[in-house]
Amino acid sequence: MIERTTKQLGKRLNRGWRVAGTGFSFAMFGLGGLMLRLIVFPLLDLAVRDRRRRVLLARQVIRLAFRSFVEMMRALGVIRYEISGLERLRRRGLLILANHPTLIDTVLLMAFVQHADCIVKNALWRNPFTRGPIRAAGYISNEQGPDLIDDCIDSIRGGGNLIIFPEGTRTPIDGNMTFKRGAANVAVRGECPITPVYIRCTPLTLSKGEKWWDVPDTIPLFSVQIGQDIHIDHAIGADAPACADNPTLAARQLTTYLQQHFMKES
Numbered sequence: 001m002i003e004r005t006t007k008q009l010g011k012r013l014n015r016g017w018r019v020a021g022t023g024f025s026f027a028m029f030g031l032g033g034l035m036l037r038l039i040v041f042p043l044l045d046l047a048v049r050d051r052r053r054r055v056l057l058a059r060q061v062i063r064l065a066f067r068s069f070v071e072m073m074r075a076l077g078v079i080r081y082e083i084s085g086l087e088r089l090r091r092r093g094l095l096i097l098a099n100h101p102t103l104i105d106t107v108l109l110m111a112f113v114q115h116a117d118c119i120v121k122n123a124l125w126r127n128p129f130t131r132g133p134i135r136a137a138g139y140i141s142n143e144q145g146p147d148l149i150d151d152c153i154d155s156i157r158g159g160g161n162l163i164i165f166p167e168g169t170r171t172p173i174d175g176n177m178t179f180k181r182g183a184a185n186v187a188v189r190g191e192c193p194i195t196p197v198y199i200r201c202t203p204l205t206l207s208k209g210e211k212w213w214d215v216p217d218t219i220p221l222f223s224v225q226i227g228q229d230i231h232i233d234h235a236i237g238a239d240a241p242a243c244a245d246n247p248t249l250a251a252r253q254l255t256t257y258l259q260q261h262f263m264k265e266s
Contacts, residue, residue, distance in 0.1 A: 011217065014077075018215045021076035026212060028072065029107075032065055037132025044136065058136040059116060065133075066111035073104075079205075080219055081108065085226030088195060089113050092159040095190070097183050097258065098197035099266045100165040103206035105199050108222060109163055117160035119152070119182075148182070153190035162186070166258060170208035177263055184254040187232055188247050194235075194258070196227040198266045227265065230258075 040061060048054040073079045089096070089112060098109060110116045122143040124130045140151050140162075155162050164186070166179040187194055200223040201207075203216040235257040236250060 015215060015217060018076075018078055018219065019213050021073070021078045022212055022215060025069070025073050025076065025078060029069060032069070033130050033133060034128065036061070036065065036136075037128070041132050041136040055136070055138040056115070058133070058138070060114075062133055062137055063110060063114065063116060066107045070104075070108055070111045077219060078215075079104075079222055081222040081224065083112065083224045083226070086112060088226045088228075089161070092161065093156050094161040094195045095156055095183075095187055095192040096161055096163045096195045096197055097166055097262075098163065099171060099177065099199055099262050100167050100169065101171050101199055101204065101207060101266075102201050102222075103170065103212075105165070105170075106163070108199070108224065109197060112224075113161050113163060115159060115161050116163055117155045118163045119148070149185050149189055152186045153192070156186075156190060156192055166255075166262075173204075173207055173209065175263075177259055177266075179255050179259040179262075181251050181255045184251040184258065185247070188250045188254060191232070193232070194230040196230055196262070196265070198225045198227060198262070199223070200225075200266060225265075230261070235261075 041058060044054060044057060044061070048057060070079075070081070074081065092115060096109075096113065098105065106118065110118065117137075118139050119142050120134050120139045122141055125134055125141055125143075140148065140155065142148065152162055152164075164183045166183040167177055168180050168182075171177055183194075186192065202221050202223070203218060205214075205216050205220045206212065232250070232254060236253050
């Protein structure tokens with residue numbers, strides 16, 4: 001009886017610590033973003049006049065900041081993580097597609113991808129904590145309309161590693177994914193192979209509709225697997241001849257393939 005009570009108390013204390021650690025982590029994330037905007041990037045603007053070099057340095061700063069944030073969460077006992085196939089992300093000019101089960105997937109992935117570029121929601125361009133870093137790093141706004149696909153292709157051809165979450169939002173709690181066609185359009189029109197990243201979180205936390213303080217009973221483990229490249233012709237298969245002169249059809253077929261593929265692998 002005493003042993004059971006002691007274990008229950010230990011679980012409650014552990015969970016309480018992780019709630020506090022999660023809250024502290026998010027507070028530090030906001031504070032860090034504000035410091036980057038008010039101090040680091042203004043100094044970078046003054047010190048580096050060449051825009052391209054300034055963007056590359058800004059992205060490196062953000063990667064190191066995100067890596068520090070992830071390691072802080074791990075040290076606090078808020079998360080654990082394991083990554084396989086990381087060497088495949090050390091190339092340049094990648095189109096990286098990932099599933100999106102949790103709130104921190106973007107931070108976790110960008111912490112380990114060098115020369116990372118991404119598509120950012122317009123709301124984050126107006127957020128006082130994220131506006132400065134986003135503008136300094138030259139990330140792509142999702143409000144760029146018909147130029148969005150061209151900007152994505154230009155980023156990849158320029159050596160950037162473009163990260164896209166094809167769902168456009170976090171995966172619903174039931175795990176059913178619905179991919180949008182934007183990522184497939186980039187792959188088809190830019191003739192880019194796809195580097196898939198499968199993110200699993202066990203037990204699930206920070207999922208869609210879940211409050212940050214609803215931490216699970218045990219420390220969640222983030223498993224990040226970088227898969228082998230997916231080539232468009234292989235993905236479309238027998239439909240490739242019909243899609244050869246019809247990029248819209250090719251993007252539709254590729255989207256269907258990717259959605260089924262990620263549902264199976266994730």
